[in-house]
Amino acid sequence: MIRAVVRGIGHYLPQRVVTNQDFEKTLDTSDEWIRTRTGICQRHFASDGEKTSDMAVSAAREAIETSGVSPNDIDLIVLATSTPDQTFPSTATKVQAELGMCQGFAFDIQAVCAGFIYALANANALLTARQARRALVIGAETFSHILDMRDRSTCILFGDGAGAVLLEAQDQAGGRQDRGILSSEIRSDGRHRHLLYVDGGVSTTQTSGFIRMNGPEIFRHAVEKLAESSAMAMQKAGLTRKDVDLMVPHQANLRIIHATAKRLGFPHEKIITTVDKHGNTSAASIPLALYDAQKCGKLREGQIVISNAIGGGLTWGSIALRW
Numbered sequence: 001m002i003r004a005v006v007r008g009i010g011h012y013l014p015q016r017v018v019t020n021q022d023f024e025k026t027l028d029t030s031d032e033w034i035r036t037r038t039g040i041c042q043r044h045f046a047s048d049g050e051k052t053s054d055m056a057v058s059a060a061r062e063a064i065e066t067s068g069v070s071p072n073d074i075d076l077i078v079l080a081t082s083t084p085d086q087t088f089p090s091t092a093t094k095v096q097a098e099l100g101m102c103q104g105f106a107f108d109i110q111a112v113c114a115g116f117i118y119a120l121a122n123a124n125a126l127l128t129a130r131q132a133r134r135a136l137v138i139g140a141e142t143f144s145h146i147l148d149m150r151d152r153s154t155c156i157l158f159g160d161g162a163g164a165v166l167l168e169a170q171d172q173a174g175g176r177q178d179r180g181i182l183s184s185e186i187r188s189d190g191r192h193r194h195l196l197y198v199d200g201g202v203s204t205t206q207t208s209g210f211i212r213m214n215g216p217e218i219f220r221h222a223v224e225k226l227a228e229s230s231a232m233a234m235q236k237a238g239l240t241r242k243d244v245d246l247m248v249p250h251q252a253n254l255r256i257i258h259a260t261a262k263r264l265g266f267p268h269e270k271i272i273t274t275v276d277k278h279g280n281t282s283a284a285s286i287p288l289a290l291y292d293a294q295k296c297g298k299l300r301e302g303q304i305v306i307s308n309a310i311g312g313g314l315t316w317g318s319i320a321l322r323w
């Protein structure tokens with residue numbers, strides 16, 4: 001059978017680092033409050049003129065380089081973002097052009113913080129259906145542009161960045177030892193869209209708007225839904241919690257991550273966290289965390305990984321894969 005196997009990974013973080021202490025200068029907040037409620041110490045913000053596509057291209061180039069393929073060996077780009085360069089065309093087509101790719105197809109996915117899980121699930125479906133052979137799956141965001149810097153309950157949470165993985169369709173035996181994506185589980189429930197949204201848009205205000213959020217309600221949904229969908233992805237892949245080497249979750253809040261892991265029965269040493277240094281980079285957070293985990297030697301070829309994410313919509317999902 002065909003599996004979508006990870007061949008390479010890349011990342012990009014803007015140079016500008018904004019610490020909690022920086023927010024203390026302009027807001028009624030404190031480093032202590034932010035750290036204890038969220039686990040965040042700092043985040044990166046894009047510089048003036050630095051666009052989502054610029055960050056996506058940098059991450060994609062590194063993923064291509066580490067894969068040892070050339071851009072013309074790639075025939076699919078799925079780019080998850082809620083902060084595209086323009087309303088249209090898609091940021092994915094811009095990345096395609098910047099990489100010098102002249103074949104295949106490219107499109108954006110908008111599932112907010114669950115975007116990278118949605119993108120992986122969609123790329124996996126296209127690769128296993130033989131619609132493409134190699135896919136760049138990218139999460140890239142400039143959330144700093146949709147933050148209301150006077151709203152202390154949201155602006156301290158988010159950051160900018162990009163991550164990318166290169167997936168390749170490979171023939172595998174179809175067993176549990178196969179590398180690649182083993183299962184996916186994606187969900188949404190639009191009845192909860194008022195809990196986390198942007199108060200602008202092309203057909204409503206003709207502005208891009210700012211993030212608005214009911215934090216405690218999102219927290220409650222997050223732990224329940226992330227644990228449930230991860231359990232479902234594990235079940236679909238025939239895995240028990242003991243088979244899982246690492247949980248690489250969306251990085252929104254350390255307390256959400258720990259509560260989810262507790263429900264799933266994963267000890268802290270199996271959890272990858274980058275929320276302290278990146279904040280919540282929405283669709284970019286999982287590939288950035290995967291990158292970090294691989295770089296520091298915690299994530300190695302052959303290991304079983306569970307990734308999960310939830311975002312505005314609500315949208316949520318989980319992926320089980322063998323790295």
Ligand SMILES: CC(C)(COP(=O)(O)OP(=O)(O)OC[C@H]1O[C@@H](n2cnc3c(N)ncnc32)[C@H](O)[C@@H]1OP(=O)(O)O)[C@@H](O)C(=O)NCCC(=O)NCCS
Nearest residue numbers: 029030033037113152153156215216218219252253310311
């Ligand atoms: C946002 C979040 C950190 C708030 O933590 P909380 O413990 O739920 O705090 P509450 O919202 O109940 O607010 C508690 C108090 O802190 C205050 N507060 C909010 N932000 C603050 C800040 N940055 N600094 C200081 N105080 C703050 C509130 O105004 C409130 O004050 P009040 O009691 O006087 O009204 C938490 O709800 C959360 O992380 N939710 C999930 C959000 C998320 O991850 N969203 C993205 C999903 S992809």
